[in-house]
Amino acid sequence: MTISRREMLQRTAAAAAAASLPLANVVPSPGSQAPKPKFFTPAEFALVDEMSDMIIPTDGESAGARAAGVAAYIDGRLAEAFEKDEPQRWRAGIAAIEALSREMNGGKTFMQASAEQRLALLTRIAAAESDAKSDAEKFFKQIKGSTIQAYYTSKIGIQDDQHYKGNVIQPGDYAGYDAT
Amino acid sequence: MTLIRFRSDQGPEVDLSKTYDAVVVGSGAAGGMAAHVLTSQGMKVLLLEAGKKIDVNAELRSMEWPYDHPRRGNAPPGYHAIRFNEYNIRQPPYAKGSAFKHVFSYVGGWGGSDYVKNILVDEKDNPYTGTKYAWVRARVLGGKTNIWGRLALRLSDYDFKGKTHDGYGEDWPISYADVAPYYDKVDLLLGISGHKENLPHLPDSLFQRPNKLTAAEVKLRKALQGMGRTATPYRAGVTTDGVKNKYRSKCFGRGACGRRPGGCDIHAAFDSPTGLIYPAMDTGNLTLRTNATAHEVLVDPNTGKARGVSFIDSQNLKTYVAKAKVVIVAASTLESARLLLLSKSRQHPNGIGNSSGHVGHNFCEHVMGPGVTGMVKELVGTEPTLDDGKPGGFYVPRFRNLQDKQPGFVRGYGFEGGAGFSIFPDSAWDTPGFGGQFKKSVRDHAGAFINMGGFGEVLARYENYVDLDPVEKDRWGIPALRFHYQFSDNEKKMCEDMVAAGKEMFEAAGIEVIGEDKTIRTEGWSIHELGTSRMGNDPKTSVLNQFQQSHDVKNLFVVDGSSHVSASCQNPTWTIMALAWRSCEHLADEFKRGNL
Numbered sequence: 185m186t187i188s189r190r191e192m193l194q195r196t197a198a199a200a201a202a203a204s205l206p207l208a209n210v211v212p213s214p215g216s217q218a219p220k221p222k223f224f225t226p227a228e229f230a231l232v233d234e235m236s237d238m239i240i241p242t243d244g245e246s247a248g249a250r251a252a253g254v255a256a257y258i259d260g261r262l263a264e265a266f267e268k269d270e271p272q273r274w275r276a277g278i279a280a281i282e283a284l285s286r287e288m289n290g291g292k293t294f295m296q297a298s299a300e301q302r303l304a305l306l307t308r309i310a311a312a313e314s315d316a317k318s319d320a321e322k323f324f325k326q327i328k329g330s331t332i333q334a335y336y337t338s339k340i341g342i343q344d345d346q347h348y349k350g351n352v353i354q355p356g357d358y359a360g361y362d363a364t
Numbered sequence: 365m366t367l368i369r370f371r372s373d374q375g376p377e378v379d380l381s382k383t384y385d386a387v388v389v390g391s392g393a394a395g396g397m398a399a400h401v402l403t404s405q406g407m408k409v410l411l412l413e414a415g416k417k418i419d420v421n422a423e424l425r426s427m428e429w430p431y432d433h434p435r436r437g438n439a440p441p442g443y444h445a446i447r448f449n450e451y452n453i454r455q456p457p458y459a460k461g462s463a464f465k466h467v468f469s470y471v472g473g474w475g476g477s478d479y480v481k482n483i484l485v486d487e488k489d490n491p492y493t494g495t496k497y498a499w500v501r502a503r504v505l506g507g508k509t510n511i512w513g514r515l516a517l518r519l520s521d522y523d524f525k526g527k528t529h530d531g532y533g534e535d536w537p538i539s540y541a542d543v544a545p546y547y548d549k550v551d552l553l554l555g556i557s558g559h560k561e562n563l564p565h566l567p568d569s570l571f572q573r574p575n576k577l578t579a580a581e582v583k584l585r586k587a588l589q590g591m592g593r594t595a596t597p598y599r600a601g602v603t604t605d606g607v608k609n610k611y612r613s614k615c616f617g618r619g620a621c622g623r624r625p626g627g628c629d630i631h632a633a634f635d636s637p638t639g640l641i642y643p644a645m646d647t648g649n650l651t652l653r654t655n656a657t658a659h660e661v662l663v664d665p666n667t668g669k670a671r672g673v674s675f676i677d678s679q680n681l682k683t684y685v686a687k688a689k690v691v692i693v694a695a696s697t698l699e700s701a702r703l704l705l706l707s708k709s710r711q712h713p714n715g716i717g718n719s720s721g722h723v724g725h726n727f728c729e730h731v732m733g734p735g736v737t738g739m740v741k742e743l744v745g746t747e748p749t750l751d752d753g754k755p756g757g758f759y760v761p762r763f764r765n766l767q768d769k770q771p772g773f774v775r776g777y778g779f780e781g782g783a784g785f786s787i788f789p790d791s792a793w794d795t796p797g798f799g800g801q802f803k804k805s806v807r808d809h810a811g812a813f814i815n816m817g818g819f820g821e822v823l824a825r826y827e828n829y830v831d832l833d834p835v836e837k838d839r840w841g842i843p844a845l846r847f848h849y850q851f852s853d854n855e856k857k858m859c860e861d862m863v864a865a866g867k868e869m870f871e872a873a874g875i876e877v878i879g880e881d882k883t884i885r886t887e888g889w890s891i892h893e894l895g896t897s898r899m900g901n902d903p904k905t906s907v908l909n910q911f912q913q914s915h916d917v918k919n920l921f922v923v924d925g926s927s928h929v930s931a932s933c934q935n936p937t938w939t940i941m942a943l944a945w946r947s948c949e950h951l952a953d954e955f956k957r958g959n960l
Contacts, residue, residue, distance in 0.1 A: 239798040245807060257436075266441035266464065310798055332792045336806075337430035337437075345803070346810060348787055349750035351427055354617035358604075359750035360576025363559045363585060363597050 219256070222263035223271055228278050229255055231294050235281075236331040238306055246345035249331050252338035258330050277323030281305070284320045371611060375645045378653045380684055384410040385955065387673050387688035389658045389703065391415075392507025394924035395694035396636030396644075397550075397941045401948035402692075403649035407955065410651045410686050411641070412675055414695075415503030417654040418482050420510060420637065424629035427618060430787070437477050442466060445476030446487070451498050451886040456847065457491030457836065469500045471511055471891070479627060483510050489839035494830075494847035498888035499698065505654060506636040507696065508891065509937075514621070514633050514755045515780060516556050516601035516938040518547050518567045522766065523932035530765060532774045533824050536929040537901045537910040540567065546942035554634045555603025556938070557615070557755075561596050566761040566778075566934065572605040575617075575754035578784035580740045580814040580875070584758070587873030593763045598756030598780075601634040601937065611638035619753035620787045633755060653686070655679050659842045661691050661707040661716050661920065668711040670920045676840045690919045690951065690960055694944070697727075697925040698830060701896035702845045704907075704922070705832050717897070717914035717922070722907050724831050726898050728824040728931040730890035731855045735779070735817030736866035737879035743812040751784025751811065758782065760816065760869070762933050764861065772857035775823065777933045779866065781816025794879075814875060818862035821933040823854055824895050849887055859884050892936055897926035912947040919960040923947050 221229040233255035242248040249255075262271040285294040288308075289301045297305070312321040313328075335341040342348045349359075385407040388398045399411050430436045439445070442465035446458050451470075459467035467487040474480045485501045492499055502508045522529055524536040524543070544567070550556075551570040558571040574597040577585065585595040606614035615632035631638040644650040656675040662685065664671040670691040676683050693700045701724045707716035715723055762776035789810040795802055822828075828849045836844040859882070867877050900906025903915035912927045914920040923944040925936050932939075954960050 240803050241800055243800050243803055245804075248803075261435065264441045266444075306798060313796055328798065329793070333436070336788050336792060339429070339431045342429065342431070342787065345807060346785075346789060347748040349748055349785065350619035350752050350787060351429065352618065352750070352753070354750075354753055358573075358576050358617040359753055360578055361582045363574060363577055363582075 221256075221259045224255075224259050224262070227293070227295070228275070229259060231278055231281065232258060232327065234295060234302070235306065235327055236335075238302065239328050239331045240335050247340050249335050252335050252340040254331050254334040254338070257334040257338075273326065277319060277326055280319035280323055281309075284309070371642045371645070376648070376651045378410070378651055380686060383672075383687040383689060384408050384651070385688065386410070386690040386692055386951075387412060387686045388692045388694055389673060390507060390693070390695035390699070390924065391505050391641060391652075392502070392636055392694065392696065392924070393509050393512075393937050393940050394944045395692070396506065396509070396640035397944040398692045398694055398921075398923050398948050399644045399650055400640040401945050402952055403644040403647045405949075405952035405956075406649065407952060408649050408651075409644070410653060410688060412656040412658055412673060412686060413503075413505050413507075413652065413654045414657040414678060415505060415507075415654060416678065418504055420504070420506065420627070420635075421629065423479060423482055424627035426627055426629040433478065435478065437479070439468075439476050439478050439481045443468065443476070443481050446470055446498070448886065451496055455496065456493050457487070457844070459487035459491065462488065470498055470889075471500050472513065474511060480511060491836055491838060492845045492847065493833045493836050494845075495849050496886055497847045497849060498886045499847075499893075500888065500891045501696065501699070505641065505652070509634065509636040509639075510627065512601075512937060513780075513935070514598075514600045514602055515759065515935045516558075516569070516599050516634075517759070517934035518569060519543070519932050519934055519939050520565050520567050522565045522762075523930060523934070526775070526930050526932075530774050534898070534900060534905070534929050537899050537906075542910075543939070543942050543946065546946045547938065549945055550938060550941045553607065554601060554639050554941075555605070555607040555612075555614075556599065557597075557602050557604040558599035559597045561594055561761075563594065563761055565766055569599065569938075571599075572603060575600060575604070575756070577758065578749075578751045578782075579743060580783035580812075581758045581781075583740060583875065584783075584814065584869065584873045588760065588869060591869070591872060593760060593869065595758045595760050595781075598754065598759055600755040602628075602632050602755050603634075604632070609639065609643060611642050615755070617753035619750065621755045656684070656686075657840055657842070658695065658703055659706055659840070661693070661703065663707070663709040663711055663716065663917075665710065668917065670716065670917055676842070678840065681840065690921070690955060692948075692951075693920070693922045693926075694924045697893040697896050698845060700922055700924055700926045701727075701830055702832065704897065706843065712916065717907055717916050717920055719916045720904055720907055722826075722898065722905060724896050725826050725829040726824040726895045726929075727828045727830060727849055727893065728822045728895045728928075729888065730819040730892045730931060730933060730935075731822050731851055731859060731884060732817060732819050732890045733881065733883050733885035734859045734862040734866075735781075735815060735881050736863065736870055736877055737813060737815040737881075738870040738875035739809070739812050739878045740783075740814060740875055741812070745808045746811060748785050748811060752782075752786040756780065756782065757784075758816075764865075770861065772861065773854045775821040775854075775858070775933065777818045777820030777858055777862055779816040779818050779862075781814065783814035785811040813878075814870070815879075816866060817881070818859070818866070819890060819892075819933055819935070820855060820858045820862065821931050823852065824898070824930050825852065830896060851884065851887060856884070892925075892931065894925040894928040894931050894936060897922045898929045899927045900929065911950040912943060913951070921947060921951060
């Protein structure tokens with residue numbers, strides 16, 4: 185059975201819309217059901233969660249990094265990291281983002297800033313991607329790399345977004361083209 | 365899928381009071397083949413493996429999704445895989461002073477994976493010194509056949525008779541006609557998938573059904589046909605139609621063969637335990653001893669012949685002696701050289717079998733790193749297809765210095781490559797930006813890329829060698845190996861040509877070249893080390909005769925890649941097994957005649 189790209193798009197858009205509903209409030213409110221982060225503070229976790237979802241957002245094809253649990257995956261790895269400078273780099277990077285946000289947005293933290301302001305900040309640090317210099321710019325590369333790794337190894341990333349066709353038993357002819 | 369059976373590694377009890385017909389050191393492709401051939405001839409064989417006994421089947425989670433693994437296939441905290449830059453900016457021993465609990469070599473796409481942590485040696489326990497070298501060692505039943513890339517190629521007389529062809533180095537003491545029947549035997553016993561091409565420089569095997577090509581690979585193949593070159597489906601040491609072996613199933617194209625949980629749990633891909641050792645154990649003639657780190661081939665003081673092997677139990681640290689009428693060394697090219705050099709006696713003061721002084725020398729391999737990445741425009745935005753349900757993509761056989769003569773270098777190289785959709789969209793790493801546009805771009809381009817990288821012949825040169833470090837020792841007190849090895853100008857020129865030729869071929873196919881990698885990887889990167897005990901007709905300039913038998917000690921054989929006279933540019937595993945089969949058949953004949 186083959187599904188056309190259009191059909192897949194429609195299906196996953198519906199699924200993504202459904203999946204994103206309970207996550208409308210991105211800042212975990214006190215007493216929310218979200219599990220406590222293991223390494224990040226709740227504020228740090230909220231920033232990582234939001235920024236990862238800005239890097240890989242929900243679109244018509246598939247749900248984004250938030251639904252894929254990217255921040256929780258990063259948090260888990262950092263909590264058990266053997267090299268302690270790695271979690272410290274994250275903490276320092278987040279602090280650099282907060283400092284930049286306060287500077288750009290009249291003292292507001294990244295999560296206090298408006299969606300437009302957050303986008304402006306991310307756009308600014310992403311512009312230096314090929315030649316990151318400031319701590320905030322370096323943090324963008326760090327969180328983007330981890331988001332890519334976590335998202336495209338997640339079920340949503342592999343199945344819903346990439347529609348990966350492998351890891352199946354091909355009992356008969358193999359897929360592909362003959363060498364002629 | 366449940367056709368295959370599992371076998372415990374339990375065989376006859378090890379009885380060190382008796383003298384075995386043969387003791388084999390090492391259980392990888394070479395040692396496994398030696399055990400297989402000799403036991404089938406009725407000889408009683410003791411197989412020593414330095415690695416611990418692990419249940420490999422419990423390690424293999426071939427169809428596990430990355431998201432079902434707690435670290436998406438990566439090793440736990442405290443396990444460190446040495447990175448490319450570490451190999452280059454530091455000197456061996458690379459794990460010295462490391463704060464990590466365990467340090468492992470890189471190993472292709474499996475670097476730092478959960479799978480290899482029980483297969484590769486811990487560099488902390490197994491140091492080496494000298495020039496930089498990425499030495500990948502597997503100490504476990506089956507050795508590196510648990511992690512090999514499965515590209516299974518034959519050599520031709522362009523390789524065996526390279527000196528005759530271009531004047532460089534030495535010819536092998538055998539020709540293709542000597543080895544061809546044994547390549548056939550290996551093909552039939554183990555199964556190999558591939559497509560016939562009738563190339564004189566890359567002889568065909570007795571192929572089972574080939575893996576198919578992806579759309580981009582077909583495009584490249586067609587273009588290369590017009591250039592007198594070939595892009596052939598990956599010739600894989602994988603049985604696609606099945607073999608008569610109850611421990612192995614045929615390949616069902618489940619794909620993602622290189623995924624980080626690792627391995628092939630149905631053993632369609634060749635590995636030494638299921639392909640060779642378990643069937644050998646079923647003869648009742650094979651005894652297996654794991655945790656057995658051989659450190660000396662023992663010599664009969666009266667005859668000068670080998671009388672057995674001394675080994676240290678890697679767990680209880682006690683020393684034992686395995687007595688045998690014939691000693692077969694198959695510990696891998698570099699470990700075999702180390703073992704010979706360690707085996708000093710009154711009769712063999714430079715190490716057993718080393719009257720020529722050539723043990724450890726003429727060390728060669730494949731240089732790799734340079735390659736190209738291309739994008740096939742018409743594949744951008746196409747619907748995902750199953751492109752990685754196979755052990756590899758394509759292979760471009762050598763095309764240099766066959767009929768032509770390159771000004772900058774002798775010998776040649778082949779390309780390994782792949783194209784199409786895979787379980788992870790690697791292009792995401794290089795896709796700039798973020799947000800919806802980034803995400804869509806990754807999705808649209810996921811199946812549009814094609815890449816290939818060269819594997820080139822490193823010339824066998826006497827000046828490239830290993831010896832024993834006078835000071836450094838491993839965890840068991842055994843002197844460490846010291847490297848004196850580096851690429852020459854020939855390899856560097858060849859690598860420059862790889863990039864240029866790669867671009868030329870992609871451009872000819874109408875594939876946009878979007879990346880070129882000129883970086884030569886650290887010596888050792890190909891994990892194809894060869895030639896430290898080369899064969900030859902002259903005992904003054906070679907260590908072994910054409911049957912991998914020591915010129916000096918007639919009951920000593922070295923049946924692994926050490927024996928290769930030149931590296932060729934083809935991956936060595938199939939040749940290692942064909943030669944081991946040929947030599948062990950000869951060995952068994954001589955043994956029966958009482959000539960050993």
